[in-house]
Each structure stands twice: as structure tokens, then as C-alpha cells.
Amino acid sequence: MPESIVILTGAGVSAESGLGTFRDAGGIWDQYELEDVATPEGFARNPALVHDFYNTRRENAALARPNAAHEALARLERLLPGRVTLITQNIDGLHERAGSRRLYAMHGRVDRAVCAACAHCWPSPPQLSTQTACPACGQSTCRPDVVWFGEMPYHLDEIEQALRRATQLVVIGTSGTVYPAAGFVEVAGQLGAYTVEINLGRSEASDAFDRVIEGPASEVVPAWVDEVLESW
Known part of the structure; x- marks a missing residue:
């Protein structure tokens, strides 16, 4: 072979x-509850919080080299x-x-977005919110194109x-x-x-x-x- x-x-x-790393001492999961910002249930409870979290991750990634x-x-x-x-x-x-x-x-990728209604994927704008409309179907059901805990x-x-x-x-x-x-x-x-x-x-x-x-x-x-x- x-x-x-x-x-x-x-x-x-x-x-x-x-x-930042996630699980090390002082990592991201020391600052946030993963159930709040990295699960489908967290997004359903408070999508604005999840968008804010990933907007920051997206900005940090864009500035990194x-x-x-x-x-x-x-x-x-x-x-x-x-x-x-x-x-x-x-x-x-x-x-x-x-x-x-x-x-x-x-x-997945933090610089991409996906529509929960039609599954269309596209390059994410710097800021996503609950008002961001999907460019394919027009619904405001977008989320970061990242895999959360409990997802495949x-x-x-x-x-x-x-x-x-x-x-x-x-x-x-x-x-x-x-x-x-x-x-x-x-x-x-x-x-x-x-x-x-x-x-x-x-x-x-x-x-x-x-x-x-x-x-x-x-x-x-x-x-x-x-x-x-x-x-x-």
C-alpha cells in the first residue's frame, strides 16, 4: 500500500x-457554558447570544494569521x-x-453561514444576527456553518x-x-x-x-x- x-x-x-483553545485552563469553555453557545438547544433558547459569540470568533479568525x-x-x-x-x-x-x-x-467554518430553512451555504458577512436573511430563500433563519455538540x-x-x-x-x-x-x-x-x-x-x-x-x-x-x- x-x-x-x-x-x-x-x-x-x-x-x-x-x-484561544477550548478545554485548556483559561480556555474558551472556562469563559462560556458550551450548552449556551455550542448546541442547537442553546441557539433555540438565545440565538442572539450565539450570534454574538460566533461574531467574535469570526472577527478573531479574520485578524489571525x-x-x-x-x-x-x-x-x-x-x-x-x-x-x-x-x-x-x-x-x-x-x-x-x-x-x-x-x-x-x-x-465547519466560522466564515461561512448556512440557512436552517433551505440548507443554502454562503460566505458569512462579518456579523450575523437574527435578522440576517438567507440570500437563497430570504428567510431570517441563518446560523454559522459550524458543527455544534450533538450534531454530526x-x-x-x-x-x-x-x-x-x-x-x-x-x-x-x-x-x-x-x-x-x-x-x-x-x-x-x-x-x-x-x-x-x-x-x-x-x-x-x-x-x-x-x-x-x-x-x-x-x-x-x-x-x-x-x-x-x-x-x-
């Missing part, structure tokens, strides 16, 4: 771009064409802006196929606690893939990996990419 590297990234890969980790992963994809698949839990769009193209954003992540069929082909799975900057992504290491390992975790420190899932690399993403991810390219 041809070598295939599957990479899963979480909020830790964007932390050095100035975007890809860091050396994003750029290194895009370089790996470019230099190993057809061999690298990137899966991200992030909604900030920084991988795409760094140049990654073979990419599945399993939790995007691209699961494609991700499953990528994991089945993987000879190496690399998980970068994620707590390893949110499913289904938390189960990727078990699936890939059972299928014979070599598994690597890259994180600022050890996570709850570290023991499940063949190799653990600790350090800031902007330093250790480019070093790992160089190592891969030298051995290819």
Missing part, C-alpha cells in the same frame, strides 16, 4: 496565531502530492489560508476512507477527548498505522500513541515535517 499520512489538528495548532505550524503542514502536502490528508477540528480557516487544499474541516460532523465518510488508507496518523494540538475524532487513533492503530501525537504537553490520550512529541506547535511541527521529508 502506498504510504499515506493523515493529520488531525485541533485548537492547539492555532493557539500561537492568537486564537497562519503560523509556522500551518505553513509547515501546507508545505508537506505540496511536496508529497497525493500522500497527505489533513483533517481539522478547527473552524478558523487558517489551514486553507496557509495553502492546505486536501483538507476536511469536520466542524462533516465529511465522516471521506475521513473514514482516509483513515483506512493511512500508514501514519499524526494528531496535533487536540485534547483527545471529543468524539468521533478522539477515536481516530484507535481506528488507525488497529489498521496498522503508525501513530504520533504532537502537543504542548501530554494529553489524556497520549498513552494510545506510538510516539509523543511535546512542545509549541510552531516549533515542533516544522521540525517533524522536516524529519518526514528527509526520510521520504
Whole structure:
């Protein structure tokens, strides 16, 4: 089987771009109740609050810039064409802006909107509100095109196929606690893939990996990419 590297990234890969993580001490879930701003039920109770939350996330993402980790992963994809698949839990769009193209954003994108009435998707304006009308059907039923807790992540069929082909799975900057992504290491390992975790420190899932690399993403991810390219 041809070598295939599957990479899963979480909020830790964007932390050095100035975007907050979610589950670390001082992270976003220390400041908000996820039930209020990241569930369909929260949106039904108080859509204005949810729009305000994601308007801030959208503004922060627009001001952020890809860091050396994003750029290194895009370089790996470019230099190993057809061999690298990137899966991200992030909604900030920084991988795409760094140049990654073979990419599945399993939790959606904060810079896109979706209509709850007709399912039309479009680039989001900087501010969404309960009055924002869908450009396709005209109804004011829009929401951020992001996956909330209790909803099905995007691209699961494609991700499953990528994991089945993987000879190496690399998980970068994620707590390893949110499913289904938390189960990727078990699936890939059972299928014979070599598994690597890259994180600022050890996570709850570290023991499940063949190799653990600790350090800031902007330093250790480019070093790992160089190592891969030298051995290819």
C-alpha cells in the first residue's frame, strides 16, 4: 500500500496565531457554558447570544494569521502530492489560508453561514444576527456553518476512507477527548498505522500513541515535517 499520512489538528495548532483553545485552563469553555453557545438547544433558547459569540470568533479568525505550524503542514502536502490528508477540528480557516487544499474541516467554518430553512451555504458577512436573511430563500433563519455538540460532523465518510488508507496518523494540538475524532487513533492503530501525537504537553490520550512529541506547535511541527521529508 502506498504510504499515506493523515493529520488531525485541533485548537492547539492555532493557539500561537492568537486564537484561544477550548478545554485548556483559561480556555474558551472556562469563559462560556458550551450548552449556551455550542448546541442547537442553546441557539433555540438565545440565538442572539450565539450570534454574538460566533461574531467574535469570526472577527478573531479574520485578524489571525497562519503560523509556522500551518505553513509547515501546507508545505508537506505540496511536496508529497497525493500522500497527505489533513483533517481539522478547527473552524478558523487558517489551514486553507496557509495553502492546505486536501483538507476536511469536520466542524465547519466560522466564515461561512448556512440557512436552517433551505440548507443554502454562503460566505458569512462579518456579523450575523437574527435578522440576517438567507440570500437563497430570504428567510431570517441563518446560523454559522459550524458543527455544534450533538450534531454530526462533516465529511465522516471521506475521513473514514482516509483513515483506512493511512500508514501514519499524526494528531496535533487536540485534547483527545471529543468524539468521533478522539477515536481516530484507535481506528488507525488497529489498521496498522503508525501513530504520533504532537502537543504542548501530554494529553489524556497520549498513552494510545506510538510516539509523543511535546512542545509549541510552531516549533515542533516544522521540525517533524522536516524529519518526514528527509526520510521520504
